[in-house]
Amino acid sequence: MSIAMPALDAGTLAKRDRIIAAMRSIVPGEGVIEDAASLRPWESDGLTAYRQPPMLVVLPETVEQVSAVLRWCHAENVKVVPRGSGTSLSGGALPLGDAVLLGMGKFKRVLAIDYEDRVAIVQPGVTNLAITQAVEARGFYYAPDPSSQIACSIGGNVAENSGGVHCLKYGLTTNNVLGVEVVLMDGEIVRLGGPHLDPGGLDLLGIIVGSEGLLGVVTEVTVRLLPKPETARAVLVGFPDPESAGACVAQVIAEGIIPAGMEMMDRTAIHAAEAFVRVGYPLDVGALLIIEVDGPGTECGHLIGEIARIADENGAVTNRVSQDESERMAFWAGRKAAFPAVGRISPDYYCMDGTIPRRRLPEVLRRMEELSQKYGLGVANVFHAGDGNLHPLILYDANVPGQLDRAEEFGNDILRLCVEVGGVLTGEHGVGIEKRDLMPEMFTEADLTQQQCIKWAFDPALLLNPGKVFPTLHRCSELGRMHVHHAALPFPDLPRF
């Protein structure tokens, strides 16, 4: 629990009753939650080690209400934390004790589907999977598939630029969103992009996606739909060690194949998954790859053959090709259950999310093992091998004093290692609060200042989701006359942290 959140603003807390009354005047009925017991369920997101009940929860139903809430909070210098389904693994939606938690869960409608132009317009509270469910009868789907897709909202996906196991081939959220309607902190409603490609001007849509709720509140999303591939087939390949599995991955790509998914599990993860779901994973291997190809049937057949050959050339010791859909799903069942499976072998686990250049994998795994011994905590490795996105799961017991702190330190060292070898702090889970204080490992002060200048352009009063992403909130003092003007805003006591 080493990450400090901004100090509470006494002025805000003192006027809590007035804030509640104002919110009720904008969002009538049950859309404002303020009693302590009812606030409790909102106290954390998917990063459950951190808990903080919000000052109050507001659940608007229309863009006009969102705009009015933000405009009022802006005028009154009240912080706002936006929230989708609350599945963030990095604490992006962690409430603040002196902030309005703006839940977008009531924005549940699919507004329009255009099969001819292959786009859908949806409200932000629609779940990721619900988009696919709305269009699958016509043979379409929405490609990004984060593991929380039954629960996570498309608005949250936009905020976090969510990925999934298929993003090597199909991209992240940012590559599959064409437009958003977004409300800025001062209540202004702007539309960025729309149901066509490449609007001119600066790509502000591109900066909204992945901005972790710091720049605006998304109230509508236009997504690209893709035709569902004719077939998908998977091959399950066991290797004596992660090095040979990594060499196989590199050769697959070098031979021009971009699989739909390419997942690796280490021995610990394989054993945990097999013990949990019993899908027939080989237990005498050091690493397991699940390689999935999709597309026309002829193509899948051809590629499966090529992949089997490449696997053999890299010393595969087991090699199974899915013969039907149920077997393909069984291959995935173990991988998809890897997190809860690890939860059975350890009281708690902490999921990391760095990306590395794939060629550095053997070195990273070796040094991770050294760290594991240094901290006295086990680690299971599951990762998106195609794009080098690691998900080490650090095993610990929160009931043992000191273990959570050790797990966090271990995790920080893993992420520092990722950056050291040329990688990044987060491949898909976001910075949130979790990696906030590690940002200087990857970026210089000048780099971070430049990013924060964007924050200033959207939210000069720094009221939207403060305490996330950036270790310290700067004023962009060099920004010239316009920002000098804003630097003189009537909030000189704004907390810095």
Place this chain on the structure above:
Amino acid sequence: MLEPRDANDLRQIVADAVAAGKKLELSGGGTRADFGAPRDAAAVSLAALAGIVDYDPAELVLTVRPGTPLADVQALVASEGQMLAFEPWGDAGATIGGSVAAGAAGSRRVTAGSARDHLLGFTAVSGRGDSFVAGAKVVKNVTGFDLPKLMAGSWGRIGAMTELSLKVLPRPRLTQTLAAEGLSPAAAHAAMACALGSNADVSAAAHLSRGITLLRVAGFAPSVEARCIALPGLLREHCALAKIDEAEAAPLWAEAMTGAQLSGAVHWRIHLPPRRAPDLLAALDPLGIDWAMDWGGGRVWIALGQADTRVRTVAAGFGGEAALVRADAAMRAAVPALHPRAPGLAALEQRVRRAFDPAGVFATGRFMEDAHADPLSA
């Protein structure tokens, strides 16, 4: 012409310009200089910042300096069996940095994404004269704000790149074009929508004004061959598709991708919902236009003989945005190159530009909305 040899030179040039209250125009090969209004800012050529920094094909990442000729970059990745999937294009002399800054994407953009989708990271000098890094050199990264999205297609208005990292992808082992003849724009749009919406994995779809419809099928040979057999059946209600030779197809695709061959002195590029393209063409027909549809109808090139700005208002009426890509200096001085933004959005864009360039050193007047949106410049 200022010609920095490295990032240090560039920082000094920017700092000097800011101190002197001068404007700088960033330039790669200068091949797109006629886009936008005539201006008299001092040109900074980034051509000397050239060369490959790092390229490991198996990592799918290429790091290169901006002044590297686009043709050299494409030849390099092709030699490894790879490609820049957004199909950047430009005249002879175009650079990789300029192509990314212009957001130039080819016909494959409809399925593979644009420059924005393939720029992973960069190092640049901001309008403050500071070097900064954004994004990274790995294919999957969500650390911090996604500044590469802003840089791609920014036309040198937020900073001068000194290094850029691009995602590269395997080059299809075989590419085959299927063509149909004699379709109206509406029939062609329907055929292209059917093809792009099918699971036959069509990677590009275009239609030329003389009634030629093109579909591109690319990938591994057995798959391409199977899809080329399946597609005519899939589209039998729309058109009669036949394979054409790639040597014959290449210039047709080039026409659809660039619109450069269209007859008429004034060229517009319209991005719009593809389903509106046929009605857009019908509405513009009285103006005496030539045209080409790319991206299944999502990009329409319009050429006409006169400086008629009704093209832009008509495009807006169909949910589109029109960029003026070729015109004489007088028209370019009077008509903004980029489609005007709604006022709130224009102001936000302007604040974002100022976040990189507080003194407006890169605001050369090339894009006239700079002045229109800037309450401070009045």
